[in-house]
Amino acid sequence: MSALEVVEELKRLRRGRGIAAPQLGDHVGPALRVVCDIYEDEDSESIRGKVSERLQALVTSLADDLRMAVLAAFGLHEQARSLFYKDRVRWLAEKLDRDDRTIRRRIDQGIQQVAALAIATGRSTDLPHPSRSWHTEDLRVTLALDQPVPEAFEFRRVVADADDIDELDLALTLTTPDARVPVDEADLQVDVFHGGSLTRRMMESSDRVGLALRLPSPLRRGERHEVALRFRAALRYPHYVCVPRHPVDHFELHVRFARPTPAEIVLLDNVFQDDARNHAVRGPSLSPDGSGEVHVDFRKLAPGFAYGVRWQD
Structure with a gap:
């Protein structure tokens, strides 16, 4: 289906x-x-x-x-x-x-x-807690593409929509320049800075890595909890998007590009996930600042749709 x-x-x-x-x-x-x-x-x-x-x-x-x-x-x-x-x-x-x-x-x-x-x-x-058990109130991501290995720092505040929420089901989609090259689970390094313990990793598709984060203690309905993660992947990203499976109230993204900055950077706002890599699907053009950075902000993200930026050298 x-x-x-x-x-x-x-x-x-x-x-x-x-x-x-x-x-x-x-x-x-x-x-x-x-x-x-x-x-x-x-x-x-x-x-x-x-x-x-x-x-x-x-x-x-x-x-x-x-x-x-x-x-x-x-x-x-x-x-x-x-x-x-x-x-x-x-x-x-x-x-x-x-x-x-x-x-x-x-x-x-x-x-x-x-x-x-x-x-x-x-x-x-197929994960322990189905959707609608929690949602993200605030998600802030800083992506550094000028490092030897690209790094993304993620700061997330979640709100429990039910009682006894003790695990968050997260996922990250990794993309390579050649879509025919499958992603391996080992291609992604994850460090938890605070807010829980990583208990499980799994390949949900050829390019999507599922993550299970065990919380320090179960949340009751309405309780808030903050987590901080770092992702590192030895891949060259043609885009970075958030495709939530749970609702997200606010998503803020900073991307720092290596020099020279890409010839084209476009905004992706509420597009189909498969369209994120389709250069025929275009959004507003973005210009990096003097530090080679772009900053975008999204509200009321719908699960299953993509929000972020795409670039082309």
């Missing part, structure tokens, strides 16, 4: 009466059934309840306008329960003072983020 499959099924589901369709089971495809934990013999009302609950949970981390757009698109907003999709779009256009075309784009963007969230939270179930 991929995010694209979830996107396509959500786009079909929003048509007509949306979540209020009489025979809802006929409109919910196999990907959504997995995402919403729907069994084969469930009736329309049971399916409606599960889909509604899952969508409302997934949109909580979206920006206000995108959250409203998704809820209205499916008829889940209490003021947008019109029978037809075009009427719900028109209501939202009036509410946000935008034209219908802009509203449709925002709905599509919201659906893409919801699909990525669904996939990200689904993937995390």
Whole structure:
């Protein structure tokens, strides 16, 4: 199951009466059934309840306008329960003072983020604590590319969203100039400066290293905890992005480049993870300062999407 499959099924589901369709089971495809934990013999009302609950949970981390757009698109907003999709779009256009075309784009963007969230939270179930058990309130990363071995210092403040959180599931994606060259777990060195103990490393994919950080003591719901890590990898990074599997409220990134600085540096903000390495996907250009550094700042990061910078010599 991929995010694209979830996107396509959500786009079909929003048509007509949306979540209020009489025979809802006929409109919910196999990907959504997995995402919403729907069994084969469930009736329309049971399916409606599960889909509604899952969508409302997934949109909580979206920006206000995108959250409203998704809820209205499916008829889940209490003021947008019109029978037809075009009427719900028109209501939202009036509410946000935008034209219908802009509203449709925002709905599509919201659906893409919801699909990525669904996939990200689904993937995390193979780790001890699934998604939505904690989130990152503040993440600050300083990346030094002018060292013999590139180094990244990460300072993270997390908030427990449930009781008895005693481990954080973290991950880092390492990229090489040649995507055909697989990454080995030994290519990444990790040092914990404070906040826990590294208990497990695993290759989650050909270029993604999963990390389990055991906390000094379990966190209760609402408690905050800070950790500091250093990552070193003998690789040449064409980009550095944060692709969170748990929501991130704030991400600040400093990158210090070696001399001469790259010919091109672009901002990557809320792009698909695979698009981070695709030079056809472009963002605003960034210029390094007199020290060869760039500084970028992001708010309300959606799990499954990429945020950071890409460069090209």
